[in-house]
Amino acid sequence: MITTVSLKDALLDSAREVFETMVFMALEGLEDDTTNLGDPTLLGSITFKGNLEGCLGVCCDEACARTIAANMLGMTSLEELTDNDVSDAMGEIANMVMGAVKARIQNEVGSIEVSIPSVVQGRELRNSLGEGAVQVKIRVNIEEQYRGEFSLQYREGRPNDVP
């Protein structure tokens, strides 16, 4: 069975890969960081089912999300961005990080099917799978300017479940 340590490594490595390749921003893991991410925050989430079922989330404040979206789209001015661009970009980050995590763990956990991502904006947002779920969470420093959080909540699933 996969361990929380290996999942944490897979989550951080995947987030780094996506940020370096598609967002063009450096991302570093932070130990024991519990500072507030700011308000309001955006939370991009994507669920998965199969041998492992759960939810991956990426959360950061609005300023960070706008910078991420601008970098992904190659925009030099944040004023050109629409709210939809920012929301879409956060969903795509969740989607791509989930895809990269899946690629790293699929030999160990086997089949996983992934849903379509969703994004919400608000205060103190977090995903919850309820009792019995394991949570892996990493805080990151993005370009030494922003804080962000990647989380993965999961439990062993039923193999034939489909999102």
Next chain:
Amino acid sequence: MGKSLMIVDDSATMRKIIMRTVRMSGLEFERTEEAGSGVEALEKLKTGPIDVVLCDINMPEMNGTEMVKQARQLPTCAATKIIMVSTESSEDLIKQVMADGANGYITKPFTPEKFQEKLAPLLN
């Protein structure tokens, strides 16, 4: 004669990102189109040939694998090169979608170099 490109993805932002990455790769297309779903892509493909289609897999309404199957039934798509662009990277899925009629596969996250490597041979 210049080549034509269609990008199929339910995310408008991802369509823009793919378009930007194609430009950064140095590949040139005379005409570009976008579709927000497999259904919309098929409607556009029925109206005339497109040289290259870059298509997401995980989409609502009609996913990319179904779109490829139906596109291959269209006379206008006989010579169209269809490349899947997805976060999905399982070997079984890639084999299946290639068997259904796709010509190539690019996994997200991607780079301009990856587009150059996969698309350039198909354009010559």
